[in-house]
Amino acid sequence: MLVRCLLVVALAAVVAAAAGRLALAKENNGGRARWQVYSPAPSPKKHPCLENPPNMTENTGGEAGDVVHGYGGLECYATGSRRSGGRAVILVSDYYGFRAPKLRKIADKVAYQLGCYVVVPDLLFEDPYTDDPARPFEEWIKTHSPVEAAEKTKPLIAALKKDGTSTVGVGGYCWGGKVAVELSKTEETKAVVISHPALVVVDDMKEVKCPIEILGGELDTISPPQLIHQLEDALDQNKRVHHLVKIFPDAPHGFACRYNATDPFAVKTAEEARADMVKWFDKYLEIMKR
Ligand SMILES: *[C@@H]1O[C@H](CO)[C@@H](O)[C@H](O)[C@H]1NC(C)=O
Ligand SMILES: *[C@@H]1O[C@H](CO)[C@@H](O)[C@H](O)[C@H]1NC(C)=O
Secondary structure, three states: OHHHHHHHHHHHHHHHHHOOOEEEEEOOOOOOEEEEEOOOOOOOOOOHHHOOOOOOOOOOOOOOOEEEEEEOOEEEEEEOOOOOOOEEEEEEOOOOOOOOHHHHHHHHHHHHHHOOEEEEEOOOOOOOOOOOOOOOHHHHHHHOOHHHHHHHHHHHHHHHHHOOOOEEEEEEEOHHHHHHHHHHOOOOOOEEEEEOOOOOOHHHHHHOOOOEEEEEEOOOOOOOHHHHHHHHHHHHHOOOOOEEEEEEOOOOOOOOOOOOOOOHHHHHHHHHHHHHHHHHHHHHOOOOOO
16 A cells, blocks of 8 residues: 555656656755655646657667566566576666567676676566557556566566576666665665666665665656755765766666667767666676685
8 A cells, every 4th residue: 555655656746747847845854855746737748758669679680688488477588698606687677668679788788798697577567558548657557566566576586596696786777767776675686776767766765775876867857867866865874875876968868778779979878877887786796706
C-alpha cells in the first residue's frame, strides 16, 4: 500500500513536470526538500520520458549476446563471459523495455570493456510501454512498479551468485534508475549507476548503502539539475556511501540510451555516460582472486 502511494506521488510529479508546472520548494525542516505539485491536472501532452522513443528495429550492427529464458525467473538479454569469481552487471531498461537495440549495444560494450557478464532483464514482463493511445502512460505505469521490479531482480542476483559471480552492479536508465536505487538500499548490489532517472526522490538517497553514481542531463525535465543536486546534497549527508554526481551539458532526458545516432554530439555524450558507468563499476566491483 505504501509502495503504491509512493508511486502515485512520484507519478504525479512526473505528470506535472511534463506540463512544466512543477515548482521546487525547500522546506525549513532540517533542509528536507520535496517536490510540490501546484497544478495536479494531468497534461494531455506526452511527458518527457516518452520523447525520442527507441527505434526497436534499428540496425546497430548485430548483438553479441543471446536471450536467456528463466534466468532467476526472468527473460534476459545476456552478453559477455561468465567467469568464476568474476563480476556481473545488470542493466535495467527504461519504460520501453529490454529489446531496445541501443540498450543491448550498450550491454555488449560494457561486457567487453569490463570483461564481465552483463544481463538486461525483462522486468516489464513482455509488456513495455508502446505509445499505444488506447493505453495511456498514466494507466500503464500503475501495473509497472519499479519497487516491485527491484524485488523481482533479487532472484536474478541470486542466480548470478550461484553461478560463481562474486559481485553484482546495477545500472539503470529512467524507470530502471528507480529499480537500481531500490536495490542500492539492500545488500544485493555493490555499486549502482543511474542515468537520467525517473521516480527517484530525495528521501531515497538516505537509504543508499553502496557507491552510487548519478548521471543527469542539463535539459532533463523529469530529473532536472535542481533535483539531481538535491539528491547529491542528500548523499553528502549519507556518510556511508561514496557517490559521484555529474550533469551532462545540453543533454535531454534519455541522453544515455535513447540518443540520436546521427547527431555526433548526442553520440559523444552517450559514450561519455557509458564510459563513466564502466569506470564506476570497474572501481567498485571487486574481482575475487583465486
Ligand atoms: C529504424 O531503424 C530502421 C532500420 O535501421 C530504419 O530503416 C528506420 O528508418 C528507423 N526508423 C526511424 C524512425 O528512425
Ligand atoms: C538527429 O540528428 C541529425 C543530425 O544532427 C538531425 O538532422 C536529425 O533531425 C536528428 N533527428 C531527430 C529525430 O532529432
